Amino acid sequence: MTEAQAESGKRKRGAKKAPPRFSREQADVRRAMLIEAAARCLSVGGIGAFTVDRICKEAGVSRGLINHHFDSLDSLLIEVYKSSLYASVNAHIVEARQRRVTNADWPPEEALVALVRSNFSPVYFSRANLLIWLSLWGEIAVNPRLQAAHSELYNAYRAELAEDIAAVARSRGREVDAPALARNFIALVDGLWLEWCLDATVVTPEGAEAAGFEMLEARVGPLRKG
Known part of the structure; x- marks a missing residue:
């Protein structure tokens, strides 16, 4: 082997592999x-x-x-369900948990207000999402994998909402059944979504948000400022 060939071999061995496509x-x-x-x-x-x-x-x-x-259409359907109907709420849940850890003085009312309002943000409270929800409602009842995903997401959301409700109630010396109130709030939001989807003249997103706050404020006291 010539010196030139040896040097060429070294360069090839030392060359970096091409990045994946x-x-x-x-x-x-x-x-x-x-x-x-x-x-x-x-x-x-x-x-x-x-x-x-x-x-x-x-x-x-x-x-x-x-x-x-x-791996299947069911897997894709579950991802659509998560991204369309829980992405906004889950983002607020993660943010609330992080802020509770890093800021002990963060008022519990702010966490609850942020979580409530996440249900009515334009990205989340949209006609496209409502139509997806209507499509999936019947499917959840007959599709075990989708039903399991729904239960996991719903239970996590309800638990976080109940925790925030309970924190506000404790800070104000009020007695509430936080899990039941969280369940009732979610049911109210679902009903308002359905009403808006069927007839947009019956309720507006702003009216739906106000109704949600009114339900909670009747039990824990004022949440909205102003």
């Missing part, structure tokens, strides 16, 4: 794109439009990409 970030973007496309199909055509072919057409991708990111 698709990075983890790109994979996450593609996965989110599929979830968004699936959500659009569900909001426009209901559960009957939630098919691989329809989603592929909406996303402009091949069937292989869906199979790569999701």
